[in-house]
Amino acid sequence: MTIGMQVDQRVSLAVSTVIFALRPHPSTGLMTLWLPLVRRIREPYEGQWALPGGPLEANEDLAASARHTLERTTGLTPNYLEQLYAFGSLDRSPDDRVVSIVYWALVQPDEVARAVDGENVEWFVADELPPLAFDHSEIVTYALARLRAKITYTPIAYGFLPPEFTLAELRAVHEAVLRTSLDPANFRRQALASDTLVATGTYLQGTSFRPPALFRFTAGAPTPLPEERR
Template sequence: MSIASEPLPGAVAVEEHNDVDHSSVSLAVSTVILALRPKENETHPTLWLPLVRRLREPYKDQWALPGGPLKPTLSLEEAAGFTLKRATNLEPGYLEQLYAFGDVLRAPEARAARLSGAPVPTPAADHERVVSVVYWASIPATEVANTRVHENIRWFPVDELPELAFDHNEIIEYALYRLQNKVEYSRIAHSFLGEEFTLAQLREVYEAILGRTLDPANFRRQIAASKSIIDTGRRVEGTRHRPPRLYRYNDAQAYADAGPLGMYRERHEA
């Protein structure tokens, strides 16, 4: 009995896949760095983020998210932390992988075409495809004043962004969308504050993230029910009226879920 030597369909598919040229695809890491600070002549804080000015083409002189090619010696998380440190000279209050952005043409005109239903422009022959793994990070309010100052780094309110390089406007929109959803079921808002804070300060974080005013009494009840903060027994000093209480985080609760990989590592590396 002889067995036919015809190639299996799967083997042909693998062989064809291996023939694909991947030399023009690059991997990069970018970081959406968010912090709370008030706008000029305003008292309530809003969300801001730092952008860097591009010094070469494409998009020379336009603003973009901090980031760059992934170095072979760094993990993705290390690269995101390095980007944050280089842009702000600060350590994050929280750092999480957001998403991988890998459209063939990552440009404002491509997004505009998708939104309008028009055909997406075809990349030029010399187009270099870049896949970006994006992280988002928070900076505690107590550290924002110590951020790095540089002529090619500027902080912008998230609701007053210019047109950015590549697809970075869309990336920021998605980061804000994820943050607004996450703040509803986790204590991620606490990562924007210092070690001690008042209920009013915590409420301002929620209001800045959600983009709406919250009823103080309802907010107090919801936070008390969550058991996410602990009364320190101290009060703010130097106020004219009755000084508000100071609270701290309940360290028994995580900022947010660590995702499938994070939960696996916590279970197996503890």
């Protein structure tokens, strides 16, 4: 709102969410990271793809806003939700000053199968995105770097796994996220030494005559603050 020459210098606040899920790559068939984007239906950047999100409502806390965005975009609830970063460069939006607090979410495979895409929503391979609106390409790059760093030192893979899983399933998540193949014996040794896994004492049913053992994480990757816990 402008009154005479006086320009409204207020800064507005948005919350956006980078939602990662693992699905097969359309050409290679290998498990890979995907994320949903929303096609903008108004200027600026009309017709371009952007991260799902919106203005922070006065009656919502930050994580609740991120969860609502996720629900509205995909119909899903996250298995893992963490604040990524607040982006506030002066030039990130052409017409006004917007600070975006960005969350990232991991969605579990069972959930992905149930995803109901919202209007103007489409899923993309995370490393093969079209040019995005605003600074959203930079945000996705940062989120991918954070995910790939964090999976090497915290049990964040649980965000992509059911509560009980085999070491082969855990390795497949690491391979998909890191886009590399990992030596099974080395991975097994490191995983068991990492102190974050415990054998459930049960085995995967209905497979070979040597069914693989099931594991669970000893604790979920700790989220830093109460508001991010479900």
